[in-house]
Amino acid sequence: MANTEPAIAAENLVKVYKAGMAVDGISFSLPQGSITALLGGNGAGKTTTIAMIMGLVMPTSGRIAVLGADMARDRHRVLHRMNFESPYVDMPMRLTVRQNLKVFGLLYGVPDLSGRMRELAEQLDLVDLLDRPTGKLSAGQKTRVSLAKSLLNRPEVLLLDEPTASLDPDTADWVRGHLETYRKQRGATVLLASHNMMEVERLCERVIMMKRGVIVDDDNPERLLARYGRETLEDVFLDIARGRREASDMREAAQ
Template structure:
C-alpha cells in the first residue's frame, strides 16, 4: 500500500511543508511523453477570500488509470477538478495534465481532454445532433458525421438525436453529455458525478460504457462521485478529500482495511464523521 500511495503522491509527501511555494517536481525538465503522468497535482491550493477551498493537495494519476476523487459537500473536489481543467487558476501550486501546466499551457492539451459536469449544460435550444456536431467540430474530430452515428449507437441516442436537448429527461441529458465528453476520444477524461441523475439500470449501463472506453482507448479517467458502489466498480485508486485536504488515499480494498470497514461507503461515512 505504501508504495502505491507514494507513487500517487509523487515525492512521497502527502502534505508538502509549505503552501507558499510549489513543490519541487521529481521529474526531469524534459520528460518523455510516455513517462509523463496523465495528471500531476503539486501542492495545489486555492484561496477564496480568507478561506482555503483547496489546501496543499498532491497526487499523481498515471496514464490509463481511473481515479476517484471523493469527499463530502464543500470538500474541495469541484475546485480541484476545475483547477485540473484549467478553469480556475491555483493560488499556489500547479495542476499538470499530460505534462502541461493547466494555468499557463492549457491550450496545448485541451484537444486531448474532455469533461462532463452537472454544473454545465449543453445548449438547450440545439438538438442532440447539432450539439454533438458543434462540439465535434470544436475538437477537430475527423469524420464527424460517422463519429456522431457511432456515439448515437453506443449510447442509445438514436431516437432522440433530432430532439431539442433542453426537452430531454435528466437521464437522457446525462447520456448526451457523456457522449459529448467522448466525442474526441480524449486521453484524459474528467467526470464530475457522471451518473448523478440516472436510475440504477442506466447508471450501470453508462459505467459499462465508460469502462469499455477506458479499456479500448487506454484513457485516464479522473472522476468525482458520491456513489461509492460506482467508485468501487470503476476506480483503480481513490483520493478522499475533506475541508480542502487529502485525508486518505489508496485502492478501495486498502482503504477498507486501513479504516477497518467493510466497504468504501463505510470508509466515507467514517471520515465524514471525523474519524
C-alpha cells in the same frame, strides 16, 4: 519506450478564495491509463480541484499539469486531448442533440465527425433523440448526451463529475460499463468525482479522499477498507466525513 509521464500531476496545489481556503496544498499524480475517484463531502475541495485540472480556475500557488502541460498557463496545448462531463454543466437547450454534437465536434476538431456522431449515438442509445431539442430530454437522456459530448474527441484524459447522477439503476449500470470499456480500449485516464460509493468500488482502482481542502487518504479501495476495518467504501467515507478515523487515531495514540 513507454510514456511514463503522469496524465495528471498536482504539486502543492493551493486555492484561496475571498471566502477562505478551498484547496490547501494537495499533491497527487495519476499515471496514464488509470481510473481514480476523488471523494469528499460538500466543501471538501473536489470541484475546485477538478476546475484547476481543467484550467477553469487558476491555483493561488502550486502547479497542475495535464499530459505535461501547465494548466494555468499552457492549457490550450492539451485541451483537445481532454474532455469533461457533468450533469451540472448544461448544454445549449434549444439546440437539438445533433446540432450540439456537431458544434462541439467542430470545436474539438474531431475527424470524420458524422461517423463519430453516428457511432456514439448507437453506443449511447441516442439515435432516436438526435433531432430533439436537448432541453426537452429527460435528466437521464441529457446525461447520455453530455457523455456523448465528452467522448466525441476520444479524450486521453476524461474528467467525470457524478456521471450517473439522476440515472435509473439500469441505465447507470450501463453507463458504467460503457466507461469501463472506453477506458480499456482507449487507455484513457479517468478522474471521477462521485457520491455513489458502489460506482467507485466497481470502477476505480484508486481513491483520493478529500476533506476541508486537504487529502486525508489516498489508496486503492481494498486497502482503504482494510485500514478502516469497514466492508463498504460508504462506511469509510462516513468515517472520514465524521472524523471517526481521527478520533480512533487519537485513542490509539493515547493508549
